[in-house]
Amino acid sequence: MKTYMVLLAGLLFTLLSCTKEDRKLTLIQQEEAIDQFVQSLAKDTVLYQKGVVRAVLEPGISVDPADTLAAGDTIYFYYAGYIFSRGKGELFHTNSLAVAEANNRTLTGDEAAVHSGVVGEGKFLKGLDYGFPGMAPGEHSYVIFNADYGYGNTKVGLVPPMSPLLFEIWVDRIVKN
Template sequence: MKKSILFLSAAVTLLATAACQNFKKGDGGLEYKIVKDEGAEKAKAGDLLSVDMTVTSDRKDSLLQSTYDIGLPQIINIAPDSIPGLYAGDYNSMFKFLGEGDSAVFRLNLDTMAAKTGQPKPEFADKFVTFTVKVRKHFKKGNLTDSALYAQIDTYFKGEIEGLKKAEEGKLAKYVADKKLEPKKSASGLQYIISQEGKGDKVVVGDTVVVNYTGKLVNGKVFDTNSAETAKKEKTFNPMKQYEPIRFRVGHDPVIQGWTEGMQLLNKGAKATFLVPSNLGYGERGGGTIPPYAPLVFEVEVVNIIPGPKGDAPAATLPVDSAATKK
């Protein structure tokens, strides 16, 4: 079970600083710096580690992945060295330096990786990829069956997700306070700020709306946008994506409940911010890079409204897929 996920903490800053210090040389071109050694038993084949981790390349502004962006740790399965494709100094072997409570910085040599695996070097780095790792928990295989071991993981993640649930209300309140916002609040819990009033009638069920949008987590991480400029700025640009206003029929095409409700507050030309609690968004499961129980922030602009048939009834609610839209 892998959850790549928010919030760069003081601990990460400490580890990143350590990355600038001298590294020790390991097998296969691996370089490492042990920042903290709790003296606990180190991981071995068959074990699993729950880790907080950031991954960067040796290029400027090159954050590739961060579990802090999701708020959940990543589970690392320590594989046996006998598996084809593994070699001393590879990604798998890094974690054998670590036990519960340990933290370290590793630099994986891409030239060695290419030579050992026969695969081309990735395009997002020149020579090294750096992993800054802190171990939360060590799950030891020992004599446990696979089912017993993974039952421990399941119980552990249920606890982590319950923590996200309890923290949600505070996260949203802190966002409002930090931004000095004064949102209005609907009966459902949707909070909204209309920053620019539009003209004409407001959206009603059955209308098709044409919308510009940017969706963010409350830590500011953009997870989706139809703005190419914003996507490039946030380093999420996808050349295969068409960056243009989206359109959907309110109450019929599947979108999160926060959008169905929020759009009916707006008219053509209106701009607004929706603060969407998870029960009106992606709920307990999350979606893609959106964590479970994540409050969301959407900046929206209604570009156009295409009136629908009069007296239209809404369609049944469908499950969430990506961003605000469900497909």
Template sequence: MTKFLKPTLGLALATSLLFSCDNFKVTQESDGSKYQIHEGGDGKVKPKEGDLVTFDLVIKAPNDTVFTDTYKRKEPITMPVQKGQFKGDFINTITHLSVGDSATIYVSADSLFMRAQQPLPPGVSKGSDMRFIVKVRNIQTMAQFQKAQEEKKNNELQLMDNFAKKNFPNATKTQYGIYRVVVKEGTGATIIAGNTVKVAYTGKLMNGTIFDSSVGKQPIEFPVGQGAVIPGWEQALMMMKKGEKNIVFIPSNLAYGEQGSGPIPPFSPLIFEMEVIDVK
């Protein structure tokens, strides 16, 4: 048995090394794209100009300093595919990937920062590459994307109602569609337009992701009724008093609507824990 064991192990080792080498292979295309596939996807569809690509992204400098990490904010990026600004641009390279692909895209730091008219940041040397570590989640035509957004918009009110019944069974619903739970009663007069308020808050998406919070920071202070905050906040505050703490569930038309904002996707209802610290 021993004499057959060594060749078998040798073959297994050689096969392992072969696949390992493929995993470290860096591909360079004629358009300047430079990338390394770590995990292959379905290989069926690759994005073309005008499509929308949804992906997770970590951007690292050569010294491993992290510039961007969508995993931490728990929200991938969706962006349209268009012609890149320079040879080997990230957006050019992503057209070589398909759904499910995980890859490292190497982008010239000189080209990237010079185009933005910015100096090379600390840890990024001249002639080096930035690493864009990407995982492609979805590829859609503009028509497919718009249809999905329309369905999300049409289903939002029913989705909110089901969510509120499950998570905020004691909530009251205003005529504008805001669900409100009074956690702690306040004192004095109800806030009106023209008052200046100081508010501590935490904002969440329906999946529990916190997108903004004053915890560990100063509460925000602003005049009510002057458009300093989203309409849902204005309406919620004008039902509250000094010292009051509420949980409010706000529809997207009173928040960031069809555009979204940063980590907040389009047509996203928002949940806020709000406490009025002071009223002037």
């Protein structure tokens, strides 16, 4: 009986070790794919913040860096969330009427409203909290991150576990706090 328990414990340990290694490999592959995609964009402004990439497609209006978004500030924005697959993959959520219509989706009044929240307080996915600082009103950007900064190993709605994400962000306005 003891032999079986030792064998079972050893097998369980081996399986858990493989799972951790598989997860690490998956995250490394996601990072490599994100880097390749960002390089293909040929954008002047690409920022790396705490493992999150922000590619500025259209800069916002900011006279002074102190006017840009920082932790503790409130952001009002429109977004389109995609499962990253060497670029924009499947759209899983948006509050942009134009994006919804282009993807044959309909939004109710509340779903199409500008989204808001305080940056750095945990209201957003970690990847967004890390990608938002430095944004300015009017900015249009991609914020891209691996599964660790998104939903991790949890399936959420249309998003499978361990999915890297790409958020297209249109900043409506910010309120400095």
